Amino acid sequence: MDLVEVLRSSVPYCLVVALPLLILISPVPVDAAAEFTVYRLQQYDLHGSPHGSRSSLVNVEARSVDASSVARRCVLARLADLTSTHYQRVVSQGAAALLILLPTNLTAFSEDQCQFLIMLQLVHEVEAAMLEADSQLAVYMAYETQELLDMYESVRTATNTDGATSAAAAMMSSLSTDGYQIVVGGSQSKLMADMTIANVQGKLSGYGVEEQLPTIAIVAHYDAFGAAPELSWGADSNGSGVVILLELARIFSRLYASPRTHPRLNLAFLLSGGGYINYQGSKRFLEDHLDASDSPLLSETHYTLCLDTLGSDNALRLHVSKRPKENSPGYYFFQALEEAGAAAGVTVEMVHRKINLQEDTQAWEHEKYSMRRLPAFTLSRLPGPKTGERGSVLDTPENVDITALTRNTALVATALLRHIYNTSVDGIFDNGLAVTKKSVKSWLDLLTSQPRSPQLLSGKNNPLVSTLQQILSRYTNEARVTFLKADKRDPEWAFYDVTRATMAAYAVKPAAFDFLLTMAILAYLGVIYVFLQYFPKIYAMMVKLASPHKSKVH
Numbered sequence: 001m002d003l004v005e006v007l008r009s010s011v012p013y014c015l016v017v018a019l020p021l022l023i024l025i026s027p028v029p030v031d032a033a034a035e036f037t038v039y040r041l042q043q044y045d046l047h048g049s050p051h052g053s054r055s056s057l058v059n060v061e062a063r064s065v066d067a068s069s070v071a072r073r074c075v076l077a078r079l080a081d082l083t084s085t086h087y088q089r090v091v092s093q094g095a096a097a098l099l100i101l102l103p104t105n106l107t108a109f110s111e112d113q114c115q116f117l118i119m120l121q122l123v124h125e126v127e128a129a130m131l132e133a134d135s136q137l138a139v140y141m142a143y144e145t146q147e148l149l150d151m152y153e154s155v156r157t158a159t160n161t162d163g164a165t166s167a168a169a170a171m172m173s174s175l176s177t178d179g180y181q182i183v184v185g186g187s188q189s190k191l192m193a194d195m196t197i198a199n200v201q202g203k204l205s206g207y208g209v210e211e212q213l214p215t216i217a218i219v220a221h222y223d224a225f226g227a228a229p230e231l232s233w234g235a236d237s238n239g240s241g242v243v244i245l246l247e248l249a250r251i252f253s254r255l256y257a258s259p260r261t262h263p264r265l266n267l268a269f270l271l272s273g274g275g276y277i278n279y280q281g282s283k284r285f286l287e288d289h290l291d292a293s294d295s296p297l298l299s300e301t302h303y304t305l306c307l308d309t310l311g312s313d314n315a316l317r318l319h320v321s322k323r324p325k326e327n328s329p330g331y332y333f334f335q336a337l338e339e340a341g342a343a344a345g346v347t348v349e350m351v352h353r354k355i356n357l358q359e360d361t362q363a364w365e366h367e368k369y370s371m372r373r374l375p376a377f378t379l380s381r382l383p384g385p386k387t388g389e390r391g392s393v394l395d396t397p398e399n400v401d402i403t404a405l406t407r408n409t410a411l412v413a414t415a416l417l418r419h420i421y422n423t424s425v426d427g428i429f430d431n432g433l434a435v436t437k438k439s440v441k442s443w444l445d446l447l448t449s450q451p452r453s454p455q456l457l458s459g460k461n462n463p464l465v466s467t468l469q470q471i472l473s474r475y476t477n478e479a480r481v482t483f484l485k486a487d488k489r490d491p492e493w494a495f496y497d498v499t500r501a502t503m504a505a506y507a508v509k510p511a512a513f514d515f516l517l518t519m520a521i522l523a524y525l526g527v528i529y530v531f532l533q534y535f536p537k538i539y540a541m542m543v544k545l546a547s548p549h550k551s552k553v554h
Helices: 002-009 013-025 084-092 106-111 113-132 146-163 167-176 239-257 280-291 329-344 366-370 402-421 437-447 463-475 511-533 535-553
Strands: 033-040 043-046 049-053 058-064 074-078 097-102 138-143 179-184 196-204 215-221 266-272 301-307 315-320 347-352 376-380 477-485 493-495 500-508
Touching: 033 146, 049 113, 049 138, 058 097, 058 146, 058 500, 074 146, 084 113, 097 146, 097 179, 138 500, 146 179, 196 239, 196 280, 196 463, 215 239, 215 280, 239 266, 239 301, 239 402, 239 437, 239 463, 266 280, 266 463, 280 366, 280 477, 301 329, 301 366, 301 402, 315 329, 329 347, 329 402, 366 376, 402 437, 463 477, 511 535
Parallel strands: 058 074, 074 097, 097 138, 215 266, 215 301, 301 376, 315 347
Antiparallel strands: 033 138, 033 500, 043 049, 043 493, 058 179, 179 500, 196 266, 196 477, 315 376
C-alpha cells in the first residue's frame, strides 16, 4: 500500500508510464524534409504593363491541380498535365503558389509524333497564359526527380480523398498519406537597378570609299526568352539565327580580305540585345546610325536581313512588311534564295504582313527598320510570329536539327553571294569556306552553354557578350559593344530579381491525424489516471478473489 500512495502522490507518474508508449506510436522523422532547386517564372514590365509572377515567397500546404479547392495552397502539376484552363482556375481560386514539374528528358515524349505536337501546343498555350498578364501567384518550375515524383503522388493521393465513397474511407485515406508544407524563404523579389542590354556589332567595309557604298545589314538577336529566365536556352529562337550570322561573318571575312573578291558593298553585322522586349537593341542601333549625323552606315541600305528561328523544317519564309519592288536589291535576294532553295529541295515563300501600329510591340525584328523607311525582312522557318515556338522552355538544343540548320546556313550564304557578286557561286565554298555541321554545332554549343534571358546577360562584363565580341573582332572590323539602359523617368522595360531559389518541402500529417492522435493520448492518460486512483480497491478485490484458492490449498 505504501507503493500505491507513492505513485498516487507523484505528479509525473503518468509520464513514466505513458512516455515509452508515446515514443513507440510517434512517427519516425525519416525523409520528413527535402530541398531542391526551383526556377521562378519571369517577372518584368514592358511599356508600363506588368507581366509574369509578382511574388517569390511561399509558405503554404501543397495540393494537386485536381483538388476541388486550392485557395491559399501551393498547387503541384506536371507539365504534360497542365493546361491554360488549369492555370486560369488556379489563379481565379486564389492559390498562393504553383510548382510545375518539368520532364528531364523532353525527347521522351516524341515517340508518338502526333501526341508530342499536341503536348507542345498545350505547353505553349500555358506559357503564353502565364506571361500574358501579371499574377500574385508565385510560380516555380523544377525538373522531375524521384523524390519530387514521390511527393507529387503522395499529394495526389491525399487530394483524391475528396472523392472517396464515404466519410470513413476519406478519413482512413487521409490518415495513411502525408501532406507537404512548401516553403521558399529569402526576400521578396525587387526591381533590378541599372540593368543593361548589350549590342555587339561589326562591319566589313567594301572596296572604295566606304561612305559612298551601299550597305547590307545582317541582324540576329542573341538573347532568349522563356517562361523561366533560368530555363531560357533559346536553341532555335534565336540561337539558330546567331549561328547563321556568325557563319556568314566567317565566310565573308575571307572574301573581303582578297582583292579578287572584295565587292563594292559594306556588310554590317549586328547581334542585338533585348529581342524579346520589343527589339530594344535594334531600336538603339537605328538611333545610333540614323539619327547621329556622324554615322552614315545606314544612310544608303540595300536591305536589312533579320535571321530568326531557322533550326529545322524544310521551308523558309521571308516575312516582309512591304513587298520589295521588282529589280530592287531585296527582290534580287529573294530570287537568289528561291533558286538556292529549289536546288536543295527547300520551299521558299514570301509572307506579307502589315505593321499594326496600334500594338505596343513589333511582331518581327525587321519591323523596327521598316518603320524607319528602310528595306528590311525577316527570314524564318515559322509561318507567323505567334506560333508559341519563340520563347519557350522547350526550346532546347535537342530540338534543333543540326543537318537542317547547316543546310539553311548554306542557303542564306549562297543567296547573299549570288546577289552580291551577281554570278554563279559554284566552287566558291572551297578552300575552307564550306558550311560544315562541325562548325554549326560548335556555335550552337557556345550559345546554349547558359540561359540567355535578358536579365541574366546584364552587366558590362558578361562572359557570353565578351565572347561574341571577340568572335566578331576576329572576322569583322571595328567590332564593339554598346550598352543601353531603360529611361529612369519612363522606362520601356524593367526586370526583377530572384530567378532561382531553394524550395523546401516538409512532410506533415493532416489536421485530422493530429486531432485523433491527441484524443488517443488523452484517452490513454485518462485510463492510466483512473487505474492508479482506484488501485487500492482493485488490489483488494483481486486479493479477495485469490484468497479462496489459497484456503483450498491449505
